Amino acid sequence: MKAKLIEKFVSIYGEGGEIRSFFSPGRVNLIGEHTDYNGGHVFPCALSIGTYMIVRKREDRTIRFYSENFSKLGVIETSLDDLVYSEKDGKVLLDNRKEEVVEEETHDGFDITQYTFADFFKMANEVDVKDLAFIQEGIDMNLDIAKKGLEKKYAIGIGPCMQKMVLNGTLSNDMVTDVKLTTAAACDFRMSGGNGSVMTYLGSGNQGLETMLPAAVAAKHLQASPEKLLRAELLGMLIIMYMKKHVGRLSPICGATLAGSGSAAAITYMMGGNLEQISGAVQNMMGGVAGMFCDGAKGGCALKLSICAGEAVYAALYAMDNSIVQATDGIISTAVEDTTKNLMKLSHEGLTDVDMKVIEIMQNKK
Numbered sequence: 386m387k388a389k390l391i392e393k394f395v396s397i398y399g400e401g402g403e404i405r406s407f408f409s410p411g412r413v414n415l416i417g418e419h420t421d422y423n424g425g426h427v428f429p430c431a432l433s434i435g436t437y438m439i440v441r442k443r444e445d446r447t448i449r450f451y452s453e454n455f456s457k458l459g460v461i462e463t464s465l466d467d468l469v470y471s472e473k474d475g476k477v478l479l480d481n482r483k484e485e486v487v488e489e490e491t492h493d494g495f496d497i498t499q500y501t502f503a504d505f506f507k508m509a510n511e512v513d514v515k516d517l518a519f520i521q522e523g524i525d526m527n528l529d530i531a532k533k534g535l536e537k538k539y540a541i542g543i544g545p546c547m548q549k550m551v552l553n554g555t556l557s558n559d560m561v562t563d564v565k566l567t568t569a570a571a572c573d574f575r576m577s578g579g580n581g582s583v584m585t586y587l588g589s590g591n592q593g594l595e596t597m598l599p600a601a602v603a604a605k606h607l608q609a610s611p612e613k614l615l616r617a618e619l620l621g622m623l624i625i626m627y628m629k630k631h632v633g634r635l636s637p638i639c640g641a642t643l644a645g646s647g648s649a650a651a652i653t654y655m656m657g658g659n660l661e662q663i664s665g666a667v668q669n670m671m672g673g674v675a676g677m678f679c680d681g682a683k684g685g686c687a688l689k690l691s692i693c694a695g696e697a698v699y700a701a702l703y704a705m706d707n708s709i710v711q712a713t714d715g716i717i718s719t720a721v722e723d724t725t726k727n728l729m730k731l732s733h734e735g736l737t738d739v740d741m742k743v744i745e746i747m748q749n750k751k
């Protein structure tokens with residue numbers, strides 16, 4: 386196949402120069418990739434069928450493409466000058482990606498990045514609670530998954546392990562522990578391929594768990610009313626959506642940190658916190674766990690979800706005491722919205738090589 390493609394390459398582009406070839410194998414997941422709604426375990430395996438690429442360097446700024454799968458299109462030509470992102474020697478020369486994402490993902494003129502935390506606070510207070518029934522459905526669904534995750538050891542079993550430590554007195558049976566072990570148990574079950582449904586949030590099952598469970602469990606300890614919980618969850622969801630839109634759909638930053646920040650806001654809201662304290666809880670989360678990066682979906686995600694869930698409670702408690710991280714610290718700005726933009730800058734510019742380095746490490750592990 387490789388020799389045949391090189392021969393085709395020469396027939397289209399002519400001879401001369403160094404011709405290089407690359408191959409990326411295909412992959413199949415038996416029984417489905419997202420087992421929370423397909424049921425059963427996953428067996429990923431590589432295929433001999435894959436994608437070949439034959440390339441040769443040019444001396445100008447023109448790029449010419451041809452695909453055997455779409456031969457009717459012929460040769461497609463473009464220029465490096467048309468790129469939306471350009472980098473040389475570690476310096477970003479051009480970056481129009483953020484603007485394009487905003488245009489692509491706005492819906493009927495709605496762009497959440499144009500709103501502030503004050504707007505979200507107002508929305509949570511004024512929305513008709515009858516419109517929030519879907520949130521209760523998600524809470525119930527995810528709590529059911531957590532309950533299953535505590536029945537026996539799934540994945541590395543963080544939830545049952547913490548439950549055991551509560552029973553033997555090693556850990557206190559308090560709000561922080563309950564929030565951590567419940568969230569971890571749900572993640573244990575989901576990441577081991579347990580047969581059950583999870584309410585996702587912004588396309589992620591684990592993000593759905595981290596979004597809904599910490600506030601739901603905290604509500605029990607705070608004796609918050611069902612209506613207060615739903616309004617708090619909405620506030621957290623809006624904040625998470627705002628942060629996720631800035632950071633990006635596929636980001637090297639772990640989604641648990643963003644979902645945990647929304648949960649911190651929700652818990653603060655149920656404690657009776659004002660806008661400054663709610664924003665402060667999110668600032669505390671960014672000052673504490675913002676550096677957590679994603680190294681793939683696996684059983685160990687329960688550790689990250691549990692950590693961020695527990696920190697969400699602490700961040701809320703600190704904020705209610707008006708103990709809030711200062712704007713002189715690292716990536717923290719005076720306004721929480723600006724801190725989010727700082728995190729976006731880290732995600733888009735500072736951590737661009739994280740994914741490839743994680744893959745490199747995984748490939749070279751012994």
